[in-house]
Amino acid sequence: MSKRLRSSEVCADCSGPDPSWASVNRGTFICDECCGVHRSLGRHVSQVRHLKHAPWPPTLLQMVETLYNNGANSIWEHSLLDPASVMSGRRKANPQDKVHPNKAEFIRAKYQMLAFVHRLPCRDDDSVTAKDLSKQLHSSVRTGNLETCLRLLSLGAQANFFHPEKGNTPLHVASKAGQILQAELLAVYGADPGTQDSSGKTPVDYARQGGHHELAERLVEIQYELTDRLAFYLCGRKPDHKNGQHFIIPQMADSSLDLSELAKAAKKKLQSLSNHLFEELAMDVYDEVDRRETDAVWLATQNHSTLVTETTVVPFLPVNPEYSSTRNQGRQKLARFNAHEFATLVIDILSDAKRRQQGSPLSGSKDNVELILKTISNQHSVESQDNDQPDYDSVASDEDTDLEATASKANRQKSLDSDLSDGPVTVQEFMEVKNALVASEAKIQQLMKVNNNLSDELRIMQKKASRLEKQNSTPESDYDNTPNDTDLDDTGSGRKGRQRSVVWQGDGSVPDTAEPHAAPSPLLPSTEDVIRKTEQITKNIQELLRAAQENKHDSYIPCSERIHVAVTEMAALFPKKPKSDTVRTSLRLLTSSAYRLQSECKKTLPGDPGPPTDIQLVTQQVIQCAYDIAKAAKQLVTITTKENNN
Template sequence: MSKRLRSSEVCADCSAQDPCWASINRGILICDECCSVHRSLGRHISQVRHLKHTPWPPTLLQMVETLYNNGANSIWEHSLLDPASVMSGRRKANPQDKVHPNKAEFIRAKYQMLAFVHRLPCREDDSVTAKDLSKQLHSSVRTGNLETCLRLLSLGAQANFFHPEKGNTPLHVAAKAGQTLQAELLAVYGADPGTQDSNGKTPVDYARQGGHHELAERLVEIQYELTDRLAFYLCGRKPDHKNGQHFVIPQMADRRLSLDLSELAKAAKKKLQSLSNHLFEELAMDVYDEVDRRETDAVWLATQNHSTLVTETTVVPFLPVNPEYSSTRNQGRQKLARFNAHEFATLVIDILSDAKRRQQGNPLSGSKENVELTLKSISNQHSSESQDNDQPDYDSVASDEDTDLETNAAKSTRQKSLDSDLSDGPVTAQEYMQVKNALVASEVKIQQLMKVNINLSDELRIMQKKASKLEKQSSVPESDYDNTTASLELEETGSGRKGRQRSVVWQGEGSIPEDTDIAPSSSLPSTEDVIRKTEQITKNIQELLRAAQENKHDSYIPCSERIHVAVTEMAALFPKKPKSELVRTSLRLLTSSAYRLQSECKKTLPVETCPTTDIQLVTQQVIQCAYDIAKAAKQLVTITTKENNN
């Protein structure tokens, strides 16, 4: 990064010093607090990436730097630059403003409502205007003036516009002219490097013909960005496109539960394969967005000062609603957040495998079912014998306008998730396992309520009611994760999957004892004590994440032990039997996640009997466990802060 960006830049939204994040599609830099709002808007509004802790293609970073340094922010704040706006009281946020509602309202108006952009004169035929703008874009990309092209895109120019007279797209023009940064900008706005012009040539062809070989290689990377990102998420490797390798498909490390290839697993695989290419692409894009959400959450966890930000509404518990998508697709996208690390990995492997099959031209008969119905089919395999039937298969889509979550939540059933092993090697499949239990459903509902309600008092009141209702539905807590010590013991002793599906409880150090002789207590520890323990947990988690980033796998076990000690000390601050159901739920998530973390970290030990362990996949599970611990600690700080202030 340039010295200028390291020293004197300010947040585009509130002018805070030293912004650490970038919004790629907006061409701006933003601070932590403003980034928390950007994340809640969704990638269709703002694509955020950390400047230091996230891998960057060099030319993509250069594109953002160029836009920011050339005043791209004025595109989004055009009318605020008018002196008349000061007279009318309209102003941008400042660093001292509260995140909610001040900064959040300004950022939503700026990017979601586009309240301050330059408006074109109204015309009867909007399609003519869009066509004119797209033609201007087509002409402008042959130059290096990025901000002009961003302005045209902000006004409605289409990145994939096919010029009827020229017979090509803007990306063809940029590639032929060797305009790498223009190609990056067009790709961010959806330009397809595989599109053919009237002569049957792609932008990659033109880049190679013009001797722009680095640009040609980058365009190939962009063409495979979706599958590359999914593969890198699982195993930390990318295909070697230069040598004709376009797919890397990891294999699941743990095959102990993959011996039984059930008919239900085969049926779910067949249903996914039978999706039309269009619907399969939709599902793959949704999974890509979920990977981005999870990776950004991991970076967020590693970089935040949790003692100061812990009470802010910065959680993004599932993919935000995209109004351009149907309600069923938005519901399906939200369900992806309920897959734990292991289950989500198997879904990603499934998609990678089928993407490779489709790219190689081996189509199956198309299905008219949409992606949401396919997810429903996949996720409902092996429904638990104890499943409640008085709730619907899918939650209502959460949004800022939806304040009646009680009515919708009363109808929803607990989600079951995909857990199959589809790989590039010998075909095996995991049984579809029961994933979500009353505790996890409660945690998700809590996060939804935190997103919808700004008033913390209302949040806690509704969350406690929700937690109480869900606790009654399942008096015995089940495991947050599938691959637990308890579940393996059930299988190894012959109890089978049915026993594990009924109930898996954490034994020993991973559970909270339910002593019926202890009277419920409403007393809570001081906020200062809880924050101090949270800081200790966070410090240890950051140490673990640094070890993961540096591939120091031998540090996993000692880090997990220190985290477990810190979690135990924090749990000891609370009564043995808290009266608040919400406190009990958060403590269970905290302690069970810490125990699960230790279990995952032990998989890094050299084991002669398991030479196929995929350390990168284990690392992803370790990161997810660490994130769950941090979320639970954050909930406990929020609760004690509110209760002690009353």
Template sequence: MSKRLRSSDVCADCSGPDPSWASVNRGTFICDECCSVHRSLGRHISQVRHLKHTPWPPTLLQMVETLYNNGANSIWEHSLLDPASIMSGRRKANPQDKVHPNKAEFIRAKYQMLAFVHRLPCRDDDSVTAKDLSKQLHSSVRTGNLETCLRLLSLGAQANFFHPEKGSTPLHVASKAGQILQAELLAVYGADPGTQDSSGKTPVDYARQGGHHELAERLVEIQYELTDRLAFYLCGRKPDHKNGQHFIIPQMADRRLSLDVSELAKAAKKKLQSLSNHLFEELAMDVYDEVDRRETDAVWLATQNHSTLVTETTVVPFLPVNPEYSSTRNQGRQKLARFNAHEFATLVIDILSDAKRRQQGSPLSRSKDNVELILRTVSNQHSTESQDNDQPDYDSVASDEDTDVETRASKASRQKSLDSDLSDGPVTVQDFMEVRSALVASEAKIQQLMKASRLEKQNSTPESDYDNTPYDTEPDDTVPNRKGRQRSVVWPGDGSLPDTAEPHLVPSPTLPSTEDVIRKTEQITKNIQELLRAAQENTHDSYIPCSERIHVAVTEMAALFPKKPKSDTVRTSLRLLTSSAYRLQSECRKALPGDASLPTDVQLVTQQVIQCAYDIAKAAKQLVTITTKENNN
């Protein structure tokens, strides 16, 4: 970071010292507490990145630094600079204010409601105003004055505006002038590097024609930003665009899991292929946003003091609602948070594969397969006729709702190759016997692990009390922390799975003290910090000892609770806590040198390790919240 930046290094929202995050589209730097509010707003309001722990294209970071140092924050706080605002009692937040409600209310007013930006005089025709602003933007991007362009964009200028007289967009003008930082700003606001002007040339063409090679290469990267980000999420690599490689399709870490050839899995993939380009782009953008949410959560966990994990400032359980999208699309976006690491990786790989196919113009798979897909769809049509035909088709790909028979069974078939603790969703009759056998085998393995634990004498709580106890009810999807709840087991035609716990036990209403739960949670999250630091430093040999310490801490915390908690929410959180700890150990073993299950790219294992660690911290936090609420009643 530059010396100039450090000289004015304060949070844009509360003036606190040493901000460690950036809001890219707002051109501001913000502190941890204010960032927690930004994250809850959604990327359509604020696109946050950590200044040190998130990879940055150099010119993108330079663009944000330039805006930050040249007063971009005054755009969003324009009216607060008026002395009359001070007289009226209106003020910005300060470092001592509480996050909720003080800082949160101010930040929402500032960025979501745009309550303090400069307002243009009212005119009868808003479209004329937007057109005038866009023409000014078209002219301004040939200069280096980023603040002017950000101000125009904040007022409603369109980054993809096609000038009727000039026959080009602002990005064409910036590229011709070699203004790489203007190009970065326009791209953040949605400018398309692939747009052709009236002469049929793209911004990339003009950058190359003008000898602006760095800009030309960066524009190509921006053009493939979505698929590059998805590939990097899974394997830690990006395509070599300079040499004509524009896609990387990662492979699953475990060959067994990559050979998912069930008919329903094929059908789900073909349904993805059958989407129109428009709906496919929507799904890809939604998955991109979910990748951003998960990666930001991982960075957040790695950078926060462990004691802050039990506060409300860290909770972003699923993608926030974007009011510009339909309710159906927003629901589909939020359902992406339910996918475990393997399911989500499978979806990402399918999207990357189909994006490559669509760009290269490759045909769909054999007509025979498509006929089979149509027949299968027709056979299931009676179960979906009540759904609205105008809803995006992709919702069934990214959903596990009970009304979607095909997707539900496909998810079950993908889950059954994992440990049993991931297979607690509704399953089809066809999969019942195989899944149940796997559960029994896994339960025996879990019992062996429990016996091997050095804390066995202190802990008489078998994992099955939390992990395989079925429920009859499904939690309401509208509950804010829905992401943290795994789906209940519904065994078709056969009651429930045998419970290895003592049959005479009855549900106990007694919960441990909040202080004990917080103390154990801090122990868990401190160990998670060590694991995440190992992941950042690529010291994979530390994974197993870290995971063992986390497992011990989780076992101690689970032992605080009664064997048969009365509350379903407590049992759900305990199941997530303990099952995630076992899954974490399994994933960490894959990083051992010489292990037969070691993938080509250990980055995928690392991502799954991070996801498991996040699930553990999330479940612990839920238990703190529950016990606090119950003990205060």
């Protein structure tokens, strides 16, 4: 017992204390730093989930705990347990190692390359080996020995293997035996609860037949896990499967925006996809939801400032080498969707998943997923976009997550200057069902934590400009306005080729810092002046966020005016027409966000014409603007620090 308690208190990868994350498919507990590397590998390598701040089906958590406490980690570190490995110089990472390259290289070798797993004797026919392993898995799942089954799966056993003699799959066997934890493990590795055996029965049928009602209900949940997760992302609740409700289709509050010809065309193309392509798109959107939600938990649980950090940034879905280049490009583009666009896509997928299950056929189409994604991502643009401009030079490899490589591609895109914040989230179900204020307060606390350390961090930037040079060139992340996505990335100047314009709805006009009043000037203000103005902006943002946290909505307008003054003073430090594209982009984001903040705050005035004000939605947008202002100010400090030290 003491051994199990000790093992659950250390990270599986570096033996650091108090791991707070789990790798679900690897059956391990991992620390914050190692988790950052896991996230950069992608869900096809490691499916990470926070142990306390993420929703867990009880039996899924029990499955992971059981695996880790029974030595699942030795499966992935088999050869390292051999004394000869010490002699050869191979060792696992330790808590004192740097994340990059030490921990990252070890974790990549351990889980992606499977460099330390036990190797079976080579055979001429690999398919025979896989079949033998799958038959062993088929027999083993009737027992409670999870680590044996995980070992077989790690060696290549197939979770959906259909036994030719028995006429069923491992999940049928586990369900008949009432092995709920085995069912969880098989499902993580892709077992389908809806598969029929030779008698036409599903695993759910066998669980019910055997009186295993908890298992039967869980298998139904697993069967609808994809659509349940998408619905929960938008509206904070799941269908009532027990009473026959298997789908929730959230509605857009401003449904009129969803009636554009582009929106209709995108929806029609999605409906015309083959079932195979539709399933691929739905799975990719599921992975993007997981990335966004994990980012939210990641940022909310970090003890350090997110402005200066060595932890791995995951700005879009990592490449899955098993997918085509086209599919990987489409997956990456999902990160560029703003909240409204992404919600539209999710709702369309939920609607069409329900239609397809009910068997309503539509004519086939040759339109591919790429065309649909392009249509949706452009349907809310005011200006026409150059759709022939490629979004990526090529599919990003693992090395492309390196900051310099990513930035070099971003800087080649035409739309860097228009990379401003997105519009509001308008999913009515979200506002009605989920307590948006709770999510707002979490975001407030996170930003306040960041800004409390901003002054010190900015001075550190000055002293460590060389260390930040690579970080400075990283593309900035999207800022979705959904409370599920607290994306405040520490990344510099423009994610890969976002091509999107912004609808300005505030009073007055946004000053265009790129409009020439003089010849382009390479001169930049001193770092000290920029830091001083940034500190003033930060102080005013803190004041605004405290007002939001304390529901003092009448303080929004005076706070926003003080922020606007501070932003104007900071912008005045820079030339009227900076020579640097990156400086112009950051200044545009800074000033437009300040104007938009004033516009949002004015919505709290009594007697404001138009529909009744949703104060929770206004609060969300106020926080969003504050994030964008802080981000732009940080970028300008980083840029001037680098330039003035060159």
